Amino acid sequence: MSATAVIELDGVLLVTIQGELTDQDAIALQHDLTTQVASVGARGVLIDISALEIVDSFLARTLHDIAGSTSLLAAETVVVGMRPEVAITLVELGLTLPGLRTALSVADGLALFGGSIAAPSEGA
Amino acid sequence: MTVTAQDVRDELAEFLRERRPDILRAWSEANVLSHVDPADTEQESAELLAGVVQAIRDGAEGDSGHEGFSAARSVLGTVVSGSRDGARPDLAALKPPLLRLWTEHRRSAGPDGLTEHAVDGAVALSTAVDTLRAVLLELEVDAGLETIRAQREQLTELSTPVIKLWDGVLAIPLIGTLDSMRSQAATENLLEQIVAQQARVAILDITGVPAVDTMVAQHLLKTAMAARLMGAECIISGIRPQIAQTMVQLGIDLGEVATRATLADALGYALRTTGMAVVSDQHS
Amino acid sequence: MTIVPTVREVPIRTDMDIVGVRQAVREVAVSVGFSLVDQTKVVTAASELARNTLKHGGGGTAEIELEERADSTALRLVFRDEGPGIGDVELALRDGYSSSGGLGLGLSGARRLADEFDLRTAEGEGTTVTVAFVNRDPAAR
Numbered sequence: 001m002s003a004t005a006v007i008e009l010d011g012v013l014l015v016t017i018q019g020e021l022t023d024q025d026a027i028a029l030q031h032d033l034t035t036q037v038a039s040v041g042a043r044g045v046l047i048d049i050s051a052l053e054i055v056d057s058f059l060a061r062t063l064h065d066i067a068g069s070t071s072l073l074a075a076e077t078v079v080v081g082m083r084p085e086v087a088i089t090l091v092e093l094g095l096t097l098p099g100l101r102t103a104l105s106v107a108d109g110l111a112l113f114g115g116s117i118a119a120p121s122e123g124a
Numbered sequence: 125m126t127v128t129a130q131d132v133r134d135e136l137a138e139f140l141r142e143r144r145p146d147i148l149r150a151w152s153e154a155n156v157l158s159h160v161d162p163a164d165t166e167q168e169s170a171e172l173l174a175g176v177v178q179a180i181r182d183g184a185e186g187d188s189g190h191e192g193f194s195a196a197r198s199v200l201g202t203v204v205s206g207s208r209d210g211a212r213p214d215l216a217a218l219k220p221p222l223l224r225l226w227t228e229h230r231r232s233a234g235p236d237g238l239t240e241h242a243v244d245g246a247v248a249l250s251t252a253v254d255t256l257r258a259v260l261l262e263l264e265v266d267a268g269l270e271t272i273r274a275q276r277e278q279l280t281e282l283s284t285p286v287i288k289l290w291d292g293v294l295a296i297p298l299i300g301t302l303d304s305m306r307s308q309a310a311t312e313n314l315l316e317q318i319v320a321q322q323a324r325v326a327i328l329d330i331t332g333v334p335a336v337d338t339m340v341a342q343h344l345l346k347t348a349m350a351a352r353l354m355g356a357e358c359i360i361s362g363i364r365p366q367i368a369q370t371m372v373q374l375g376i377d378l379g380e381v382a383t384r385a386t387l388a389d390a391l392g393y394a395l396r397t398t399g400m401a402v403v404s405d406q407h408s
Numbered sequence: 409m410t411i412v413p414t415v416r417e418v419p420i421r422t423d424m425d426i427v428g429v430r431q432a433v434r435e436v437a438v439s440v441g442f443s444l445v446d447q448t449k450v451v452t453a454a455s456e457l458a459r460n461t462l463k464h465g466g467g468g469t470a471e472i473e474l475e476e477r478a479d480s481t482a483l484r485l486v487f488r489d490e491g492p493g494i495g496d497v498e499l500a501l502r503d504g505y506s507s508s509g510g511l512g513l514g515l516s517g518a519r520r521l522a523d524e525f526d527l528r529t530a531e532g533e534g535t536t537v538t539v540a541f542v543n544r545d546p547a548a549r
Contacts (some may be wrong), residue, residue: 016518020427020430020431021457021541022423022424022426022427023426024422053434053448053451054430054448054451054452054455055452056452056455056456056459056519057456057513057514058277059131066470074437079353080355081354081355082353082355082513083319083354084312084315084316084318084319084354085312085444085445085447085448086352086353086448087315087349087351087352087354088311088312088315088346088445088448089445089448089449089452089521090350090353091346091349091353092346092449092520092521093452093456093513093517093520093521094503094513094520095513095517096349096352096353096514097353098342100353102352102353103355104318104322104323104353104354104355104356104357105317105322105355106322107323108322108355109355123138124350308445312445
């Protein structure tokens with residue numbers, strides 16, 4: 001899991017994906033996150049994918065599955081910072097991930113968890 | 125004794141060297157390159173001729189890729205870029221003086237002068253001028269394509285401006301017929317601005333779109349879905365009544381995408397979504 | 409008229425090789441001036457197909473080729489394996505059909521992303537999938 005970093009902020013796990021993920025990395029991420037959500041009793045998971053240059057169907061499914069399994073543990077998953085070209089390609093691929101919550105930035109994402117940490121972000 | 129192509133070429137080379145001043149004068153008089161300054165015309169004629177000499181010496185007078193023609197290419201390139209008014213030089217006018225001088229040259233060589241040599245030489249000279257014309261045509265076509273490309277890009281950019289309506293609220297007024305290139309450019313432009321301005325709501329206004337067919341609707345829907353994946357919401361506004369009717373008839377379903385009749389309605393909705401309210405102070 | 413040199417050939421034996429294919433394809437797409445969106449589409453399709461080659465074909469190769477056309481450049485990817493082949497092509501191309509736990513969009517998704525798609529397979533004789541992406545030239549339309 002060298003390509004990802006996880007920190008905990010007031011009950012929310014902030015996951016930053018820093019580079020290319022192999023399928024094994026993605027599977028490991030799913031496993032580790034689910035374990036961590038349970039062990040810290042997290043109420044939310046923010047996955048920052050702004051560094052990712054592509055998301056293919058395998059990774060999309062992994063994100064979808066993480067959201068599914070964390071929600072069973074009462075933690076909502078929000079995917080943050082998807083790049084425009086990645087979003088266009090996913091839609092073209094036929095993957096609209098309807099159940100997945102998304103946010104433009106980490107600040108916007110944190111605001112979804114009650115705003116106790118971040119003030120609503122101001123537009124540029 | 126048979127005349128070899130090499131013989132002809134040697135003779136042509138000699139002719140071109142000997143009669144160079146006459147050829148250049150005749151070419152300048154033909155006024156093909158039509159420069160304001162005669163010195164420029166002379167200079168360019170000399171470069172064209174040098175290219176012809178080189179190509180003929182190598183027996184490559186018909187090969188527009190030969191290095192003799194690459195010098196000519198740069199001369200002709202300036203001619204093409206200088207003729208924005210549409211006037212195009214007719215290089216065919218270079219041919220008659222060249223052939224006239226060649227015939228004179230052969231005639232002066234004695235009673236046998238006007239035999240096979242003369243015909244083969246004339247063919248080679250004629251081919252060389254034709255190749256110059258082909259090079260010019262290539263350059264003109266390239267320049268034309270370049271102009272079309274630049275104009276098309278400009279048009280695409282101009283026709284899809286993204287406007288900031290409020291902090292976190294963007295609008296893109298779509299106007300005219302949306303072909304696939306324009307709608308792709310609009311989508312990319314909008315999504316980039318969503319990131320740049322951290323806009324949570326983007327309004328796609330289709331008031332200025334004359335018709336919404338399945339393709340256009342599909343595209344609007346894809347844009348909205350891509351925006352949602354990025355964490356923003358898209359609203360489609362400006363759906364005129366008759367367009368709403370056609371869309372229903374075509375079986376177009378915009379699914380969960382919010383739609384509003386006017387841009388104003390969409391802005392109101394967007395402001396509420398971002399936690400803002402517009403209050404009139406008349407009543408306070 | 410069209411010369412098709414193989415620019416790169418990348419083996420697909422492990423998980424890491426899928427990443428290697430993505431990177432190689434990205435480099436070539438950048439080198440021929442694909443837009444960011446087009447680069448992303450090519451690389452995503454390559455990732456899907458490389459995974460298919462690994463998981464269904466038991467490994468194989470990815471060839472990256474460039475083809476000069478009249479008004480454009482086509483980037484072509486050929487994925488070859490000597491695996492069991494695909495029995496029911498129609499079924500394999502259907503959205504949502506997965507035999508390896510993706511979202512079942514590997515083949516059908518790559519086909520949607522690509523400008524040209526070709527699939528050659530027979531049971532027991534391996535699979536070759538070819539996709540091409542044309543670098544759209546605005547003036548050539």
